[in-house]
Amino acid sequence: MRFILRRLANYVVMLFVATSLTYFMASFFMDPRSNYLARNPRPPMASIDASLTAANINDKTPVLERYWHWLVGVVTRWDWGLSPTQEPVSGAISSRIGASVQLMTLATVLGIVLGISIGVYTAIRQYKWQDRVLGSLSTFFLVVPTPVLALGVVIAAIWINQALGFRLFYVTGLHSYSGSNFWLKLSDLGQHLVLPTIVLSIITGVTYHLTQRTYLLDTMNADYVRTARAKGLPLMTAIRKHALRPSLIPTTVQVAFTVAGVFTGAVITETVFAINGLGRYFITSIVQNDINASVAIAAFAGACTLVAALLADVAVAWIDPRVRLS
Amino acid sequence: MADTELTLAGATAPDVVADEHDGDLHRTGRLALIVRRFVRRPSAVVGAFLLLFLIAFAVFGPMVANWGYDEPDFLALAQAPSAEHWFGTTTGGSDVFALVARGLSRSLLIGVLSSLAITFVAALLGTMVAFFEGWFERVGMWVLDTLLVIPSFLLIAMITRSASGKGGWLVLAAALTAFGWVGYARVLRTLTLSLRELDYVHAAKYMGVGPFTIIRRHLIPNLGSVLIIQTVLGVVAAVNSETALSFLGLGVKAPDVSLGTILQAGQSVVLTSPWVLLAPSLFLVALTFSMQLIGDGLRDAIDPYSRSGGKA
Numbered sequence: 001m002r003f004i005l006r007r008l009a010n011y012v013v014m015l016f017v018a019t020s021l022t023y024f025m026a027s028f029f030m031d032p033r034s035n036y037l038a039r040n041p042r043p044p045m046a047s048i049d050a051s052l053t054a055a056n057i058n059d060k061t062p063v064l065e066r067y068w069h070w071l072v073g074v075v076t077r078w079d080w081g082l083s084p085t086q087e088p089v090s091g092a093i094s095s096r097i098g099a100s101v102q103l104m105t106l107a108t109v110l111g112i113v114l115g116i117s118i119g120v121y122t123a124i125r126q127y128k129w130q131d132r133v134l135g136s137l138s139t140f141f142l143v144v145p146t147p148v149l150a151l152g153v154v155i156a157a158i159w160i161n162q163a164l165g166f167r168l169f170y171v172t173g174l175h176s177y178s179g180s181n182f183w184l185k186l187s188d189l190g191q192h193l194v195l196p197t198i199v200l201s202i203i204t205g206v207t208y209h210l211t212q213r214t215y216l217l218d219t220m221n222a223d224y225v226r227t228a229r230a231k232g233l234p235l236m237t238a239i240r241k242h243a244l245r246p247s248l249i250p251t252t253v254q255v256a257f258t259v260a261g262v263f264t265g266a267v268i269t270e271t272v273f274a275i276n277g278l279g280r281y282f283i284t285s286i287v288q289n290d291i292n293a294s295v296a297i298a299a300f301a302g303a304c305t306l307v308a309a310l311l312a313d314v315a316v317a318w319i320d321p322r323v324r325l326s
Numbered sequence: 327m328a329d330t331e332l333t334l335a336g337a338t339a340p341d342v343v344a345d346e347h348d349g350d351l352h353r354t355g356r357l358a359l360i361v362r363r364f365v366r367r368p369s370a371v372v373g374a375f376l377l378l379f380l381i382a383f384a385v386f387g388p389m390v391a392n393w394g395y396d397e398p399d400f401l402a403l404a405q406a407p408s409a410e411h412w413f414g415t416t417t418g419g420s421d422v423f424a425l426v427a428r429g430l431s432r433s434l435l436i437g438v439l440s441s442l443a444i445t446f447v448a449a450l451l452g453t454m455v456a457f458f459e460g461w462f463e464r465v466g467m468w469v470l471d472t473l474l475v476i477p478s479f480l481l482i483a484m485i486t487r488s489a490s491g492k493g494g495w496l497v498l499a500a501a502l503t504a505f506g507w508v509g510y511a512r513v514l515r516t517l518t519l520s521l522r523e524l525d526y527v528h529a530a531k532y533m534g535v536g537p538f539t540i541i542r543r544h545l546i547p548n549l550g551s552v553l554i555i556q557t558v559l560g561v562v563a564a565v566n567s568e569t570a571l572s573f574l575g576l577g578v579k580a581p582d583v584s585l586g587t588i589l590q591a592g593q594s595v596v597l598t599s600p601w602v603l604l605a606p607s608l609f610l611v612a613l614t615f616s617m618q619l620i621g622d623g624l625r626d627a628i629d630p631y632s633r634s635g636g637k638a
Contacts, residue, residue, distance in 0.1 A: 015475055018472050018473070018475040018476050019476070022484075025484060026484055029484050029485050030487065030488065031488065139615075139622070140615060143566075143611070143615050143617070143618045144611050145569045145610055146570060147570060147590075147593075148607045148611060151592070151593060151596065151603055151607070155596055155600060158596065264477070267479070267570070268570055268574070271574060272593070282480060283483070283574050283575075283576070286487050286576060287575065287576075294484060297480065301480060302475040302476045305474075305475055306475060
């Protein structure tokens with residue numbers, strides 16, 4: 001317990017330092033003033049300054065002063081500041097997290113389960129044709145850039161829609177049905193979710209397939225598995241009882257970090273499928289020179305990473321009898 | 327005299343394999359061995375040829391094209407592929423063939439440059455953190471972990487957002503490097519932990535050889551194979567990030583062209599002119615896939631414990 005607390009304290013300090021660095025970087029590289037200067041007709045300078053100061057992003061105020069103001073707001077009132085349009089950032093983020101979670105949950109679970117199963121399946125059949133075919137497929141999907149994959153799925157779906165003559169798949173958004181029938185609502189969500197879920201499951205699944213295959217092959221060749229075979233256990237039993245469990249330990253660490261990714265969303269997939277999740281919000285906030293929003297999203301993503309790291313520590317200590325928390 | 331000694335030492339190195347040929351001793355050097363193993367893998371050879379073809383396309387493509395990437399043909403807007411425009415044109419009338427050739431060379435350049443830079447920085451800092459033990463290592467590890475807290479994609483996006491114009495791609499390459507090396511450095515530090523206990527490293531240290539000389543002469547060469555593989559596979563990662571950022575409008579920006587920006591332009595016309603998407607997608611996948619094949623082939627060729635079959 002003391003170990004976990006010490007870790008936690010260290011993580012909080014790390015998050016603080018990383019977020020502060022991000023704040024200074026964002027303030028240096030982003031220029032919210034240009035939003036106003038680009039407007040036509042251009043608003044008077046005094047009014048530009050007034051709105052920038054109100055959002056605490058005026059570049060005429062020294063950055064340390066802005067930082068202090070921002071920090072006090074975050075620590076005392078949990079107020080993450082305002083956008084250049086004077087909208088509070090906290091509210092905007094929490095509504096986006098919901099959309100991201102809706103989008104990512106199913107895809108993440110599918111990707112992890114399928115990836116690990118295929119990894120185990122191919123490791124047992126190392127260098128047989130199933131392993132070769134699935135391995136090359138995964139290597140291929142591993143290197144296909146996400147925009148290409150997502151756009152390819154969109155093209156295929158439109159092609160299927162045209163062939164069928166009606167809209168089976170929707171390629172944008174999460175909802176389009178506004179009635180109150182629960183089943184229609186569910187099928188509507190399903191029609192929207194299928195395509196991004198395919199994309200995200202492939203992305204998650206292939207990494208799990210390839211890593212799980214490597215981990216299991218490592219343990220399958222270990223001495224204790226040979227001993228188990230030598231004392232007469234059938235291959236499958238030896239793998240299930242002796243090789244599988246240790247090979248799942250590094251995978252668990254990976255799972256913890258993937259689960260944290262559920263909350264931060266997927267930037268490219270959300271952009272292609274026009275889903276208003278956190279990933280897409282980040283891109284809009286960067287394009288709109290929204291310093292406070294980008295810093296808040298970065299901080300949230302960092303917090304998710306560290307929670308995942310903590311979960312991974314605890315989970316490994318729980319599964320792996322060789323690790324003792326001390 | 328010193329010279330002969332050196333060559334002798336080189337010839338008896340363990341990684342030199344002797345091959346009997348009609349009774350006379352034929353020596354195979356390490357490089358020849360790696361090449362031979364690499365060539366034995368069909369997939370690696372395919373990857374190498376694919377890459378050569380892509381490089382040739384990026385270099386000579388603009389010369390054979392009928393149109394430049396920056397001279398739109400206003401008489402042929404959103405045309406399907408034809409004899410005049412081999413890959414068709416965009417809604418703005420730009421020739422997709424010329425765009426792809428230009429974009430491919432940009433993506434390649436950014437990918438290779440930032441991957442090389444990442445390997446260099448990661449190798450130097452990773453070995454340094456491991457070599458100077460004690461407080462330097464503790465502080466260094468803490469800094470590395472802190473840099474990993476915030477997803478690097480977000481930080482890169484922040485920097486490249488403000489860069490534009492013709493020099494924008496250099497900023498992008500620099501940003502990819504600035505936040506891409508941290509993970510690699512951690513991996514290399516772990517590998518160095520066992521290297522720093524080697525006898526000759528200790529010996530060099532107590533003989534008073536400077537730390538950077540030891541790093542350069544003993545540690546980095548020992549990591550050589552890892553570094554080469556990492557550089558090749560790093561190109562895949564760098565090209566992927568570059569494409570993603572450019573696709574989102576945050577990386578390479580007009581008037582410059584990369585494969586990501588062509589994808590972005592093609593996204594809005596998926597239904598009406600799919601060829602704008604098709605050509606850059608194919609080339610992009612060919613680029614990353616060939617790099618991956620080469621990287622996998624190199625890994626098997628360099629790894630002394632490789633079980634890829636065959637002799638030597």
